[in-house]
Amino acid sequence: MLNFASLPPLSLYVHIPWCVRKCPYCDFNSHEARSDIPEQEYIDALLRDLEQDLPRVWGRIVHTIFIGGGTPSLFSPEAIDRLLSGIRARLPLDQNIEITLEANPGTVELERFKGFRTAGINRLSIGIQSFDEEKLKALGRIHGRAEALRAAEAARAAGFDNFNFDLMFGLPGQSVEQALADMRTAIDLHPTHLSAYQLTIEPNTLFHARPPTLPDDDITWDMQSRLQTELATAGYRQYEVSAYARPGYECRHNLNYWKFGDYLGIGAGAHAKITAAGDAQGCASAARGGMPGAAITRLWKVKHPNEYLRTAGMPESIGGEQKLSRHDAAAEFMLNALRLVDGFPSPLFQERAGLPISACEPELALAENKGLIEWDTRAIRPTPQGRRFLNNLLELFV
Template sequence: MEQLIKDLKADKAWAQNRPIESVFIGGGTPSLLSGRFYQTLFEQLNQHLSFRTDAEITMEANPGAIEASRFSEYRSAGINRLSLGVQSFQDDKLTALGRIHSATNAITAVDVLRSAGFDNFNIDLMHGLPNQTIEDACFDLETAIKLKPSHLSWYQLTIEPNTEFFSKPPPLPEEDALCDIIDEGQRLIANAGFQQYEVSAYAQPGKQSRHNTNYWQFGDYLALGAGAHGKITLANGELFRYRKVRQPNHYLDTRRLSLTASVDPIHQEDIPLEFLMNTLRLTQGFEESLLESTTGLPLSTISAPLDRAIKEGLLEKVDTKIRPTLKGRMYLNELLERFLS
């Protein structure tokens, strides 16, 4: 706790007196900490920062580490949204992913969350899993939909370097099969009343993740805790990203004068691409005025590649919004290449 508050005190000026709209408590298993810990933490945070009365406070939770009494305490501490890392409702898929919880644990966890007073929660699911069929993927989605979450995150498994899957690639669905999974999955999700508002995010009306939407709209956010990342826009227009020391034992070292590992300016020539890498993930795109309001750059800065992408059918203008077309969403990387400086 002491290091978190030390960390906050060092950075709180970067909030520039703006009210906190959302908090996301993630990384590892934050649900292992006690309700009293979070009660004390938010008491401390409120002494140093101004929170909106309706701030969205989300905690990540592992389905295998949920206790009814503890989650009631989290709700009392002010946490009002949960993100449940289910990944799949099939035990063989969970074993392949190295997850410690079972499908039964995940279903039970939802009952526990509801009994603790949480009606706003997200279920994380993956597709493109080892040996996954379209029937497997639809079973996962149908099971999740029956649990009536307010939000679904449904994203493709990616093989990262320095992982077991990278060194020993498992049999993954072929591209055609993956396309069929995505098409059928999106149909199921839409028929259940969820609206896709980002590449892998689907919400019931009015239940979009405010915290993640801020990322995608190129908003600012503070970093607090081991391995946390932040982005700040200063009053003079300078933009930078920064990150905290990653290893918990390094973060907890009280001899450290600073808990910030690096501060990296976003150079002027890189700002448009950084902006678009975020905003074009949104199905509704961005308001024409957003580039200037978040970066100080006029829309004319990107007018040439913007016009080209519209002519190629990758982008479209609808009223005052610029958004990717279906083709643009399918070929997002190729779309972004148009804006490389």
């Protein structure tokens, strides 16, 4: 049984599955738009989907919204405005809510960004990946260097004072100096947040079927180390494995994931994680001093856009549902929270996993003995060695 003193913070993820072209490294639920995107029909489906999920979160405030994909910036500002208006009509939102929209260069221009800003988007995440023409072609991106630079300039001109760039390193044929050149170009554009990911080959991707030649492990480690130094010198603090931010601009939505908060997920293939009381009185029991016998439920929606459009708002739209066991809750908390550079305060484990920290004591002791974590009464955090060999650390809890 799980026992919570209160409910964790709640976020909302919205998935828009269409993109102009499927990138060869992408294993997300994204689909090429081979004809006109059914924009209005999909917004209707999203709002039906949300209404179906409302009983799971009655009375709870949403603190962040993230609209991801696919390429959400393919949707018009008017459609995004209707979506956000529909969400506001159905859910109480935090007064200082963070609302992020993913955008790709090549699908945006200044007026479109201004429209998103007017609709209520207050944070952008722009999928740059690289500023190198050759590397962008190797990644199958639809934009070039000029479009990437224009997208960055348009974001600021449209009034966004909070935006992220996604960059990748360890690209086919990439040298350390080329990776540094990408990062320096990004830093010169003054984003408030940077995500730097190593390219990995995932199953069910074109790169998995026809793998490119990637830099070896020593070169990619050198890249990562030097990129971290470059970012720190420029005033970006690393707070998660792949995330760097100016002070106060950490992504609140992703922090909620990493701290094992709750989130609704609407859209084709969207996932949700919801903590709920184990009695018929639902969320209100939390206000009476705890929720013994509570449960954490994961659920996900059907993946294909056509099936989702047909079933949204009906039970058939639920692709699957799972209640987490004690082991699952403990393991999933650690898989998320140990990605954070500062780790987590020890009481957070009880708050979010519903278990005493002693439930993980053998694994924590083993990780400490291996030099992968630092552990005291106040906090548990990965060591530099634990961050470098993160997979080895996380495997101890699976």
